[in-house]
Amino acid sequence: MDNLIIALGWAGLYGPMALGAIGSMIGCALAGQAACGALLETETGHGRYIGIAAMPSSQSIYGIVVMFALNREITVDNAPGLAAIGLLCGLALLFSAAWQGRCCASAINVAKIRPEIFGMSLAPAAIVEGFAVFAFIFALVISAGVPA
Amino acid sequence: MSDYYTLMTALPWLPELEQCTQLPISRIALDRRLTMLSDEGSAQLANIEALFHPIIDHYIMLTDKDLIAQWKADMSKVESPVMLELINYQMELKTLLAALRCRAVGLDDPSQFHGAGRWVQLIKKHWFEPGFGLDRVCPQLLQLQRLMSKEKPMLVEQYYNQQLWTSLRQAEHSHHFSFEALACFVLRWAIAERCLRYDGDKAVDTFNKSRSVLLELSGLNQQLLQGNN
Numbered sequence: 001m002d003n004l005i006i007a008l009g010w011a012g013l014y015g016p017m018a019l020g021a022i023g024s025m026i027g028c029a030l031a032g033q034a035a036c037g038a039l040l041e042t043e044t045g046h047g048r049y050i051g052i053a054a055m056p057s058s059q060s061i062y063g064i065v066v067m068f069a070l071n072r073e074i075t076v077d078n079a080p081g082l083a084a085i086g087l088l089c090g091l092a093l094l095f096s097a098a099w100q101g102r103c104c105a106s107a108i109n110v111a112k113i114r115p116e117i118f119g120m121s122l123a124p125a126a127i128v129e130g131f132a133v134f135a136f137i138f139a140l141v142i143s144a145g146v147p148a
Numbered sequence: 149m150s151d152y153y154t155l156m157t158a159l160p161w162l163p164e165l166e167q168c169t170q171l172p173i174s175r176i177a178l179d180r181r182l183t184m185l186s187d188e189g190s191a192q193l194a195n196i197e198a199l200f201h202p203i204i205d206h207y208i209m210l211t212d213k214d215l216i217a218q219w220k221a222d223m224s225k226v227e228s229p230v231m232l233e234l235i236n237y238q239m240e241l242k243t244l245l246a247a248l249r250c251r252a253v254g255l256d257d258p259s260q261f262h263g264a265g266r267w268v269q270l271i272k273k274h275w276f277e278p279g280f281g282l283d284r285v286c287p288q289l290l291q292l293q294r295l296m297s298k299e300k301p302m303l304v305e306q307y308y309n310q311q312l313w314t315s316l317r318q319a320e321h322s323h324h325f326s327f328e329a330l331a332c333f334v335l336r337w338a339i340a341e342r343c344l345r346y347d348g349d350k351a352v353d354t355f356n357k358s359r360s361v362l363l364e365l366s367g368l369n370q371q372l373l374q375g376n377n
Contacts (some may be wrong), residue, residue, distance in 0.1 A: 030153055034325075037157030040181075105153050105325060113161040 009079025012086030019090030020063025027056025027101025034105035059097035062136035092135035212262035240265035
């Protein structure tokens, strides 16, 4: 039983990083595909489409920071706390990155048609990013309460 | 899930039908973009296009009854429920138009009328009522009747195209980055293309060609020739 609890602790420690990276892969792939399509259809502004496509990569960075914040010697006492914080934070990062990718794809699609609404079209992606930041910040705050 | 992200953003924006003065992409360029589709997707799209925008020459030899049978067989190959609904809607509008035209030319026996969709039985049952008993459930019927009574077929055609355009645009906006969105775009493109190449002379040629084929089929030509001799 102790081994299982310790394994969960390790999963919680590495979870934010791994799940955040999976989300970033999905999100960047969706937005990147949309950016490639927009390159075919437009003559200028290619750089910004590729820039938007990279937006969901921030969740991987948040995951790395949370992983370092949780990094400590894993014991039976602190493993459940690490698992709960790490896995839930990782899931939040995964979903936010995947859905942010869809928002970015839509932003690319409309900005291609009307370049003047480029900034406004990014608002939904920025809002989704806000929720990822909430998950990230409060994971850091709560991690201070997990026994070292 | 991600198959249509590149393809959809590689397509240009189609303005509203009444504002569309030129096509934003040629058929050649559109077909080049559509090569990104899988074989199965291409086959589905081709079938949907053939159902939505049938080539008259392929169907001119068929009777209404055979045409409906052929249409039902082709419909069974469509996999997307959204596209099935849209094609059904188009066929229902066509059925309404056909019923109004048949009645206008004096068809007195509703059992001779063939159509497709939810309203066929109602149309036959209420054949002699002005709105086929559909006034409340089908608001388009009143408008079609009004335009047909003015004897302006161009306005009827415009209204019909506008109805299809609206239904396709709504479906496209509800299914981002999907096969349905792509199919709706291609069908809207075809409506715009058809509207832009409306040509009176060509219409007369097509009418004459259709008339010749039908007269040939019915044997009327021979009877007329014998009568003249």
